[in-house]
Amino acid sequence: METYSQPSRTFALSTFAIDAEEFPGLVVGEHVLDLRGHWPSVDAVLREWDRAEPVLVELANSSDHPWIALSDLAVRAPLRPRQVIQSGANYRTHVVDLAVAHRDDLTTPEAVAAARAEVGAMMDERAAKGTPYLFTGLPSAVAGPYDDLVLPGYSDRNDWELELAVVIGRPAFRITREEALDHVAGYTICNDVTSRDLVFRKDMKEIGTDWFRSKNAPGFLPLGPFLVPARFVGDPGDLQVTLTVNGEVMQDESTKDMLFDVAALVSAASQIVRLEPGDLVLTGSPAGNGIAFGRFLRDGDVMEGTITGLGTQRIVCRSEA
Incomplete structure (x- = not known):
């Protein structure tokens, strides 16, 4: 020492x-x-x-x-959360990209542009009048910021989603948006890894999304390296989220692109569950995921993710033995 x-x-x-x-x-x-x-x-x-x-x-x-x-x-992971509340479809450009990527009927540039404009208008309406799309993740998926990620053998479409993670510091239950930031201790980095081919149930489309299967494998929530107190972060709605794969920039977006800001997400989550100190509220993924490029994680890939003022995590991908 x-x-x-x-x-x-x-x-x-x-x-x-x-x-x-x-x-x-x-x-x-x-x-x-x-x-x-x-x-x-x-x-x-x-x-x-x-x-x-x-x-x-x-x-x-x-x-x-x-x-x-x-x-x-x-x-190690900076903390072991009791609850993980995740946010889906919370970045405007990300949602537009996903909507286009999941369609196979867009055969011309004009059709793609029209589809993007249509989805963009829907997201603007949702941001003005809608509510956040929230679901739960499992704390058992949390891993450290430098741990290897074992890619599960049941999927070859594992994708990255670097996100700003909110760490709760004071109990919050049915609080207003105006009160929400007073309940935040700080922020950290999370890579919300997703098996894209398991997001939708093929055996029963009426069920919709299956986040349990697609997001909760061991190591699918690399966290950290640090928990930075809110007093040092500044405006959480003006941070740059950047992820590279083997040195190539894939995600590089500002949290300004969020449809619902941190206060709105924390307030919305607290309407349903009692948030306790150490709980995480993930804020959703910006654009630049692998599905938009048709490029998914492979053995030996190195992901480096950074968010303004929160440090950098480095994850090496390994195939399941």
């Missing part, structure tokens, strides 16, 4: 490991402070966020503690 002087006021949280022993850590620059003298886990920090945040500010601005070099630590 080393003495780390003059830490920045900006900090983040995550879960780290030394010799497989996990602990919560306060991240300041390239150094980490072990928080086990205060809390046993990041989840425990979030359960008392109102008391914890000023303590974290004080710790981040003190040099009287033994700091550990970030490079000496393994980085």
